[in-house]
Amino acid sequence: MSTLASEPGMVAAVAATPPRRDWDAFTTADADGRRRLMLAVEGITCAACMGDIERGLGRLDGVASARVNLANRRVAVVYDPATVDPDAILARMEALHYPARPFDPTGIARPSETSRRLLRCLGVSGFGAMNVMLLSVSVWSGNVTDITPETRDFFHWMSALVAIPCVAYAAAPFYESAIAAIRRRAVNMDVPITIGVTLAMGLSLVNTLTHAHEAFFDSALMLLFFLLLGRFLDENMRRRTAVEAETLAVLRADSAVRVEPDGGLVEVPVSRVRPGDRVLVRPGEKVPVDGRVETGASELDTSLVTGETVPARVGAGDMVHAGTVNGFGSLTVTVTAAADGTLVAEIERLIGEAESAKSAHLRLADKAARLYAPVVHSAAALTFVGWMIAGLPWNDSLVIAIAVLIITCPCALALAIPAVQVVAAGRLFRNGVLLNAGDAIERLAAVDTIVFDKTGTLTTPEPTLVGPDAVDADVLRRAAAVALASRHPLARALAKAGGAVKPAEQVTEHPGEGVEAMVEGRTARLGSLDFCAVSQVRRLMEQSLNPTASFIAYREGAAEPVVFALAQTLKADAKATVAALRKLGCAIEILSGDRAEAVAEVARVLHVDEWIAEATPASKIARLNALKAAGRTVLMVGDGLNDAPSLAAAPVSLSPVSGAHLAQSAADAVFLGERLAPVRVALEVARAARRLMTENLWIAVVYNAIAVPVAVAGHVTPLVAALAMSGSSLIVTVNALRLRRVARPAAPARPAPAAEACPVPATIRETAR
Amino acid sequence: MSILVYLVPIALSLGLLGLAGFLWSLRTNQYEDLDGAAWRAIQDDDL
Numbered sequence: 001m002s003t004l005a006s007e008p009g010m011v012a013a014v015a016a017t018p019p020r021r022d023w024d025a026f027t028t029a030d031a032d033g034r035r036r037l038m039l040a041v042e043g044i045t046c047a048a049c050m051g052d053i054e055r056g057l058g059r060l061d062g063v064a065s066a067r068v069n070l071a072n073r074r075v076a077v078v079y080d081p082a083t084v085d086p087d088a089i090l091a092r093m094e095a096l097h098y099p100a101r102p103f104d105p106t107g108i109a110r111p112s113e114t115s116r117r118l119l120r121c122l123g124v125s126g127f128g129a130m131n132v133m134l135l136s137v138s139v140w141s142g143n144v145t146d147i148t149p150e151t152r153d154f155f156h157w158m159s160a161l162v163a164i165p166c167v168a169y170a171a172a173p174f175y176e177s178a179i180a181a182i183r184r185r186a187v188n189m190d191v192p193i194t195i196g197v198t199l200a201m202g203l204s205l206v207n208t209l210t211h212a213h214e215a216f217f218d219s220a221l222m223l224l225f226f227l228l229l230g231r232f233l234d235e236n237m238r239r240r241t242a243v244e245a246e247t248l249a250v251l252r253a254d255s256a257v258r259v260e261p262d263g264g265l266v267e268v269p270v271s272r273v274r275p276g277d278r279v280l281v282r283p284g285e286k287v288p289v290d291g292r293v294e295t296g297a298s299e300l301d302t303s304l305v306t307g308e309t310v311p312a313r314v315g316a317g318d319m320v321h322a323g324t325v326n327g328f329g330s331l332t333v334t335v336t337a338a339a340d341g342t343l344v345a346e347i348e349r350l351i352g353e354a355e356s357a358k359s360a361h362l363r364l365a366d367k368a369a370r371l372y373a374p375v376v377h378s379a380a381a382l383t384f385v386g387w388m389i390a391g392l393p394w395n396d397s398l399v400i401a402i403a404v405l406i407i408t409c410p411c412a413l414a415l416a417i418p419a420v421q422v423v424a425a426g427r428l429f430r431n432g433v434l435l436n437a438g439d440a441i442e443r444l445a446a447v448d449t450i451v452f453d454k455t456g457t458l459t460t461p462e463p464t465l466v467g468p469d470a471v472d473a474d475v476l477r478r479a480a481a482v483a484l485a486s487r488h489p490l491a492r493a494l495a496k497a498g499g500a501v502k503p504a505e506q507v508t509e510h511p512g513e514g515v516e517a518m519v520e521g522r523t524a525r526l527g528s529l530d531f532c533a534v535s536q537v538r539r540l541m542e543q544s545l546n547p548t549a550s551f552i553a554y555r556e557g558a559a560e561p562v563v564f565a566l567a568q569t570l571k572a573d574a575k576a577t578v579a580a581l582r583k584l585g586c587a588i589e590i591l592s593g594d595r596a597e598a599v600a601e602v603a604r605v606l607h608v609d610e611w612i613a614e615a616t617p618a619s620k621i622a623r624l625n626a627l628k629a630a631g632r633t634v635l636m637v638g639d640g641l642n643d644a645p646s647l648a649a650a651p652v653s654l655s656p657v658s659g660a661h662l663a664q665s666a667a668d669a670v671f672l673g674e675r676l677a678p679v680r681v682a683l684e685v686a687r688a689a690r691r692l693m694t695e696n697l698w699i700a701v702v703y704n705a706i707a708v709p710v711a712v713a714g715h716v717t718p719l720v721a722a723l724a725m726s727g728s729s730l731i732v733t734v735n736a737l738r739l740r741r742v743a744r745p746a747a748p749a750r751p752a753p754a755a756e757a758c759p760v761p762a763t764i765r766e767t768a769r
Numbered sequence: 770m771s772i773l774v775y776l777v778p779i780a781l782s783l784g785l786l787g788l789a790g791f792l793w794s795l796r797t798n799q800y801e802d803l804d805g806a807a808w809r810a811i812q813d814d815d816l
Contacts, residue, residue: 047808070805119795127788131781151773158777 021267022258023086026102030078034064037086038103039075039093040250044068049098056096060084072243075100101250104269115239118232121170125228128166129221132159133722136218140719143213156208156215163201163217170224171197173231189369189414192376196405197223203402219406219721226411226729230418234438237425241434245670248657256288257281259332273335281331283511284487287324291333293317296511298329301489301550304660305641307455307593307615309463309568311550323641323660328488328527329511347644350617351666354649363439364693365417372413376704380404383712403716407707412728416696419736424689427739431681432672433654440668443652444682445690446633450581451624451650453638454592454602459568460674461639461658463490465497466549466565475562478504478519479554482526486515490552490566491526524556532561539563548598570605577676578606584683587632591615591623593642620646637679639663654679688742696732703728 027035044050050068053075057066062083067076077089086102093100135155142152171194178190197220204215258266259278270288273279278294281287287300299311304323311327314320320333380401387397424441428434435441452458468476480498483491485507504517504524514527525532529539532553542551542563549567578588590611592599599613612623624646627634636643636650639659647653648666655667664670671678707724710716794800 047805047812050805050808051812068805069802070808071802116795119800120792123788123791123795127784127791131784134780135777154773155777158781162781 025268025272028105034078034080037077039100040247041098041100044073103250115235122228122232124166125170125224128162129225132163132218135159159217187373188366192373199402200406214718216718230415233422234418237422245434275335277335279333281326283328285326287320289322289335291335294332294334296329296331299327301325303455307640325489350645351648354645364442376408400714404711407711407716408704411725412700412703412732415729416700416732417693419733420689420692423736423739427685433678433682434670437668441686441689444686447635449587449632450635451589451591453643456639457637458574463493463566464569466567481519482517482524493566522556526554529553534561571676573675573677577680580680591620617642617645621649624649
């Protein structure tokens with residue numbers, strides 16, 4: 001390990017004062033010169049937490065309001081910057097045992113405008129459908145009793161008065177989508193919907209003008225109401241996952257410590273860092289940006305970037321990548337833009353290629369629409385021609401033809417798939433799988449081959465102690481106490497392994513080397529093998545014993561140093577999950593950027609025959625393409641920056657929440673937690689969902705097979721249309737709900753499991769759920 | 770039945786009132802946190 005020291009001044013600054021946060025960058029202006037701060041909070045689970053936080057922050061002078069959003073675990077604080085320092089707000093949150101992190105306001109997605117618009121349309125169409133239905137029922141009952149033609153006309157005119165503006169407003173999303181599709185010379189589900197609604201309205205208006213007995217205003221509005229309901233639920237589910245993903249991203253702390261020209265340190269959101277800025281990376285921190293090391297030397301854990309588990313040395317002039325984890329030394333990094341030739345530029349180029357090359361997956365719903373539209377429209381045309389030949393006047397024939405269009409109006413068909421999607425996405429959410437892409441469920445269902453990345457996906461992202469039983473427990477306990485005083489990732493892992501709670505005293509940091517401290521009256525050192533004077537022979541021996549491990553040494557006074565080997569271990573349920581996936585009929589492969597010995601070991605334990613080590617991003621894509629050429633549908637599961645291109649290239653992909661940012665945004669879904677089981681759950685839910693989607697489509701086909709002949713025969717009245725439409729919608733929705741039986745989460749799978757810490761009786765929590 | 774000429778528009782305007790109420794509640798962000806609102810009602814703020 002390197003013995004180069006960092007700038008002494010820099011180290012003093014690190015030790016003395018934590019960096020000041022640039023609060024203007026984290027907050028937005030509010031009324032009366034106040035500022036608004038959005039916090040992501042860990043551990044909000046119930047109403048008691050909400051009360052604690054709101055009361056606790058409210059007592060702070062200068063806090064104008066604090067409001068907890070229980071649904072998305074965020075707190076909005078409005079404060080007066082003249083009276084209270086935002087750091088005090090964070091300190092108060094810490095004291096309340098709800099550690100919080102500020103949102104970068106530039107990154108927060110505004111409350112989805114689509115979802116609000118759909119809700120407004122839903123309200124309008126609901127109002128219209130209910131009121132017009134009341135008038136329609138009066139007309140229907142009047143038609144079989146003694147309604148006067150004047151009253152009927154009056155009712156029809158009132159219906160038109162309500163229905164025309166309501167349809168004009170509520171159908172706008174469908175019209176826009178249908179027009180866009182036609183411009184692309186394609187047909188989607190919105191095209192038949194639009195035609196159906198337009199014709200129903202037109203026919204009803206003509207009927208009203210000609211004093212006919214029947215009008216279809218209620219059908220058009222009801223159809224819109226049902227469809228908007230499905231669409232709103234779909235959108236809402238997607239938004240919920242997006243919000244959850246955003247909160248998780250903030251809790252993972254994407255901020256950087258910028259070195260100001262005057263030497264001061266300021267913590268800023270990563271989005272505010274510009275090329276040319278200097279950024280300080282302290283020991284144990286994640287490198288926030290890509291750049292070139294200016295001063296300092298350290299070792300970097302690059303497993304998240306390359307999959308390589310043995311730390312890499314860096315010194316002045318070396319390139320470092322966002323997502324790598326710093327070791328013992330402090331680094332000052334000059335931020336570079338993603339220049340050509342760097343790893344990140346190469347990865348971004350590959351992602352771009354992969355995404356444009358990815359053959360557009362045809363959604364099941366669009367496939368159905370492509371079959372549906374020509375069949376129904378030609379059936380309507382034939383009906384018209386047929387009745388004309390049979391001798392009916394042209395306007396009566398047209399009425400029957402339009403009735404065919406209305407009754408087949410794709411209510412069941414358009415709800416069949418969204419209904420299943422909403423239930424499936426909800427199931428996945430409760431099992432800790434957040435979907436990025438709406439049609440990922442359909443693609444997941446077709447998977448027959450699963451390719452895993454090794455580091456961070458099959459193995460834990462943090463290293464753990466190899467063979468803890470072989471180490472003297474007392475030594476381990478003392479070493480852990482010293483380790484607790486250090487921020488080095490290996491030291492942290494050691495502290496965890498030793499179960500230390502109280503750090504050692506009189507700690508002195510030796511940047512780039514390790515820490516020295518007093519523990520139980522003895523001077524002890526923890527750090528690199530050089531720092532603890534481990535002999536060359538011993539070093540080689542340890543390395544041959546554990547070729548994939550990283551080492552940290554501990555020495556008490558002049559005693560013989562103890563070497564701890566830390567390596568990434570398989571996730572607890574990796575073996576069981578891989579076996580279960582194989583039982584589901586999937587072939588398993590491992591593609592890793594790590595060295596062959598490390599990959600071979602994992603492959604042996606998991607009984608995986610197909611594995612490739614030392615894979616580059618490009619060779620990973622090549623392997624995926626080879627599998628695709630062999631006719632396989634591949635699910636790629638990976639977390640590293642080097643996996644991002646293959647995640648984008650694979651037909652469907654998953655990424656763990658510990659993964660690199662770029663990998664997560666390239667994947668179709670993200671799963672939470674330290675376990676691998678969500679991969680299996682995702683596959684099971686997707687397959688069940690796919691089955692139900694097909695089932696629902698068949699239900700819709702059967703419904704049409706019954707309804708169309710009735711309509712062609714000319715027996716469809718508005719009453720029949722209303723009953724058939726709501727009946728078929730109900731059936732497909734109830735069928736979709738059967739998915740709730742699949743993959744019930746074993747435990748409440750809310751991402752923040754801190755329920756025990758809540759001072760609320762279990763019964764109340766139960767009802768809250 | 771000429772009373773309908775008054776009653777139907779009255780009924781419709783009552784419906785419109787309901788719609789206006791819904792749009793107002795939407796605009797004032799009352800659907801942002803459905804879980805929290807239920808608990809807020811029984812919070813003892815004077816403790």
